[in-house]
Amino acid sequence: MIKPNNPHYQLGVKFYRERGEWHDQNLWEIRKKRDRAVKGVSNWEFFRKRGSEIKSRVVKNLPQLIEQFTANAQKEGIEVYFASTAQEHNQKVLEILQKEGVKKVVKSKSMLTEECGLNPFLERNGIEVIDTDLGERIVQLRKEPPSHIVLPAIHLKKEEVAEALGEEESDPIYLTRKMRQLLRQEFLSADAGITGANFLVAQKGWAVVATNEGNADLGATLSPLHIISVGVDKLVESLEDVGVLLKMLARNATGQPITTYTTFFGAKSNGRRVVILVDNGRLNRRGGEFEETLKCIRCSACLTTCPVFRRSGGHSYRYPIPGPIGSLLAPLQEEPEKYRDLPFACTLCGSCEMVCPVEIPFTKLLIQMRRFVTTPTLLGIVGEKILHSPTLYRLFAQIIRLTPPSLLEKALSQWSKYRKLPQIPKIRWI
Ligand code: SF4
Structure with a gap:
């Protein structure tokens, strides 16, 4: 049971009192949009099964896929490095940027870089980082972390966005245009671009990046250096696998049939493209009781549908990835002690399990996680x-x-x- 003096509990209750109902309704609208998009695919359950099979195969063959991707990407002309930990990843990024004399980086949304704490690390080392996803830039200006993995500023009202931009006018179209103007200057003056990747295709050596704003594409192509920071769990075998997973990704995330931009990156014609494959505890999860968490494609549907997340907001989880999947990842990625209350915050309603495109068995895993984070008492x-x-x-x-x-x-x-x-x-x- 979560005690009232617990910091997760306190943040969640504060959020709930101040904007819980409003946040809940907003996310429920997205959930309904997602349901409509899913109904448009007659064999959705078949795709979920395929998605689950594809990712189970990936987890099983991960070491071989890393080798295959590295060889094919290098053949393409992409540099590939492997980082075992978050620190190793950050150090490698810094080393590359410093060698190229980079002073300013434009970065598109990447939960991996949040997990590694890349922004504060680069800033401590004298490199300016500009987040270029609209929501990410808003939270960056407010000096706070994203609250949702696909909708990073979903916890904010338009007046707060205007305030972050130093504007009086809070019309969303005006604010979006204003942000576009500001970000264009940043893209044009940056020395390098950093992006994540939604998938890495082992058979081709390509990285697939999906965005709605085209910001990853601008960052990746305008500057002479493009670094892709990506967890090894984003590997898939083939383009056919990408086809199946992409079909579900945008529908599940925002109710769109496909994201506005879906780019397959091979070699870079106007400079260097570097992929940093990050393990940070992922490979150790294989064969263990939580290996199915490696199947996640970060579509965010489990967050959007979760009744606890919708009412308590993403910041109450105090981990870069919130919601049901975050409640499993946080104790695995960091000290279990620090996040031991998260699996207990769940109501075990199973809604996340119903929407997950790769059939992660949340109920089973969250119960296992409760055992994992607690020491059995005599009473127990x-x-x-x-x-x-x-x-x-x-x-x-x-x-x-x-x-x-x-x-x-x-x-x-x-x-x-x-x-x-x-x-x-x-x-x-x-
Ligand atoms: S666990 Fe499933 S529903 Fe949640 S983000 Fe990952 S793929 Fe999406």
Whole structure:
């Protein structure tokens, strides 16, 4: 149970009181749009099955796919490096940028760079980083992290966006045009572009990047250096696999049939293109009880549908990836102790499981995660024994019936603080 003095709890409650209902409604509209888009594909469940199979195969063959992608990308003319940790990744990016004398970088949305803390690292080392995704730039100007993996500023109202831009006018079209003007200057004066990738095609050595704003394409092509920072879990075998996953990605994320820009990057004709493949704990997850988390394609549908996320907002998770998938990834990627309450914040309603395009079994994994982050107590061990034995269970039920209700309430003080203990029915011997 999450205690009221817990920082996740406090942030979630504050958010809920201030804008929970409004945020919930906004996200529910996106969920409805997603449902309409999904209904337009008659064999959606077939695609989910295919998506799940494709990603299961990727997880199984990950080391071979890394080798295959590296060889083919190098043949294409792309430089490839491997980073075992977030620190190694950041160091490699810095080394490349410093060698090229880069002072300013334009970056498109990448959850991997959030996971690695790349922006503050580069800024500490004297390199200016401009986020170029509209929502990302807004939160960057407000000096706060994104609150959603596809809709980074979904927690903000238009007046707050105007304030971040130093504008009086809060008309969304005006603000978008203003941001476009400002970002054009940044693109033209940057020395390098950094992007993530949605998929890496091992058989071709290509990187696939999907955006709605074209900002990744501008960053990747205008400057002479393009770095792609990407987790090894983004590998797939073939273009056919990309076809299946792309069909579900945009529909599940925003209810669009496809993103406005979907670019397949091979070699760069006007400079260097570098791919940094990041492990940061991913390969260790293979073969373990949480390996299915590696199937995630970061479509964000599990966040958008989650009743807890919709009401408590992304910042309450205090991890770059929030929502159901974040509740699994945070304790795995960082110290489990720090995020042990996240799997308990879940209601286990299963909505995330129903929308996930790669069939990640959330309910099972979140229950496993609860076990993973907790040390069994004596009470827990005794409870497990009782629940496993019908005789012990009946005996225990009888003892409970004979116990005065006031004593029971005292024993269950954490539980009964917020609820009334119901009348216990008489035993029925079967
Ligand atoms: S876990 Fe599934 S639904 Fe959630 S972001 Fe990943 S692919 Fe999408």
